[in-house]
Amino acid sequence: MRTRTRLMALPLLAGLAFSLVPPTASADQSDAARASSAISWLSDNSGDSGMLESYPGTGDPGLTLDAVIAAVAAGAPSAIIADWLEAVEPVFKERAIYDAGQGLTRDTGLIAKALFALTAAGDDPATYAGLDLRELTEDSLNHGAEPGWAGAPFGRDSVNAFGQAFVMLGLAATGDLPSSTVAFVSSKQCTDGGFPLYFTAGQSCAQAGSKSDPDGTALLIMALRAAQADGIGSSQAPLTKAVDWLAGMQRPNGSYYGAVPFTAVENTNSSGLAAAALAGLKPTHVARVGDWVAGLQLSSGPDAGAIAYSQADFDGHDATTPLGISRGTWLRATTQGLSAFVPRSFHDLLASEPEPEDDFVRTAPYTLPGEHIVNGRRWLTTCEPYSQTERCRTNIWASVVELRSGKYQVVQGWAFNNLTYLPSARSLWVNNPLGYKNLEGWTGDDGRRWKTDCDSAATGSNGCRSYAEVTVVSATPRPAGGYTFSKSNTFVFNNIVLFRTR
Secondary structure: OEEEOOOOOOOOOEEEEOOOOOOOOOOOHHHHHHHHHHHHHHHHOOOOOOOOEEEOOEEOHHHHHHHHHHHHHHOOOHHHHHHHHHHHHHHHHHHHEEEOOOOEEEOHHHHHHHHHHHHHHOOOOOOHHHOOHHHHHHHHOOOOOOOOOOOOOOOOOOOOHHHHHHHHHHHHHHOOOOHHHHHHHHHOOOOOOOOOOOOOOOOOHHHHOOOOOHHHHHHHHHHHHHHHHOOOHHHHHHHHHHHHHHHHOOOOOOOEEOOOOOOOOEEHHHHHHHHHHHOOOOHHHHHHHHHHHHOOEOOOOOOOOOEOOOHHHHHOOOOOOOOOOOHHHHHHHHHHHHHHOOOOOHHHHHHOOOOOOOOOOOOOOOOOOEEEEEOOEEEEEEEEEEOOEEEEEEEEEEEEEEEEOOEEEEEEEEEEEEEEEEEEOHHHHOOOHHHOOEEEEEEOOOOOEEEEEEOOOOOOOOEEEEEEEEEEEEEEEOOOOOEEEEEEEEEEEEEEEEEOOO
16 A cells, blocks of 8 residues: 655654545546536437427427526537527417416416526526516515415416525526525425425425425525525525435435435436535535446447436446437436536526636746746646636645555655635635635544634635644654654645635
8 A cells, every 4th residue: 555645844844644635526527528428419309499308299498498507507518508598488488478267377487497597598587588587586476375485376386396496596696585585495494404395385394294305405405505695694504404414315326316206216317406406515425426327328329428317227228229219208317417427506507607807816836837946845736627716736846755565654756735726706605614714613524624714814815724634644853864753633734715806
């Protein structure tokens, strides 16, 4: 076994830190390729109407809007996104507003989903299909069975968890989100922390005999994250409980079940939604979802890129032959399953508009790529895209300790020093413990203790520094030669998060 770590730069003391692994990981190139393949397959399988079809010959606006959201998250070509939005527009009004027998009513869930999808894609939701989608979505809160619950005029029922989540996401994306929506959702949270798919007027989850639903909970987690980013403090408690419940529902193989009894099988729809909801909060859980979904994607044949709904569907298909009557199931699975490859909470898409230019200037050694000499030391920095910013990794040439054949040895080599996240909006970090002050600390998914300091004398304004507790081995030179090694646990600097100044 060969373990390589760093020695701290002290004259007669060298400290090494085992496994200084960052708490979050960016999607690797194979995940990006899988997402791109899935988007290409969806685009190629649009029907004659330009929409995706759950059933042959029938365009599905809701499914197509799901694909738009997934494509935005994946950074797909704008032409694909525009084609889908243009295909939905001619039929949208007749699908969204219809006569329920007592007068015109509305499909509030579809309207809110369109509001969110258009905004995330950078399009104007105020004139789509001749409708002002923000105005209609706001008005839906006047027709629910309880304050904060969205409904529709002359509608028989208020919306379910999916519709409520998209109402909250859409309103947060386009303006202020009423706090009554958070109060309503909180009142319907089940005692285990999840949310039911359907709400019952005047009754709590327990009173209605409801059970937590993984899909509905995933979407409402993203809605609560949008509420938190919108400054609604009351969202924190229900959000924390819901995240813990959803994380605890993960199957041993990394997948998620859907709702019982409707989709009580390990499936890529539920798993993809869970990955998006937990993105940036539970990186280990999210990575395990991605590994499982990757095993259900066709890598070759006429439908390469498609994602199966379940293991049984994947095993039952001959990849060398085209999909038949089950194509609609694969389309629905792919639109949500691909989120496992590019996990981004939907609320994160709300900040996809270009940020104002900042006066940030890269400097050595932490943010300027390349090899540098600073204070007489050699530094090596590389940078890569990370969500909506960049992440730079800085190594230092130093004395490092390697454990070889059960013995420590001091050698020279490149050692990890820290990560630096380049300036981005502070709102993108409100749910990430690397982006807000927490000196009491927390336990990460990696099992280690972490703590973060922000906007202090140590960090400077508009920035945070995080520290991880690690095992440090001190190497003290002996007069007669060699070293004396000793181990201890201490907090070691791991990363910097920088915020935009305007």
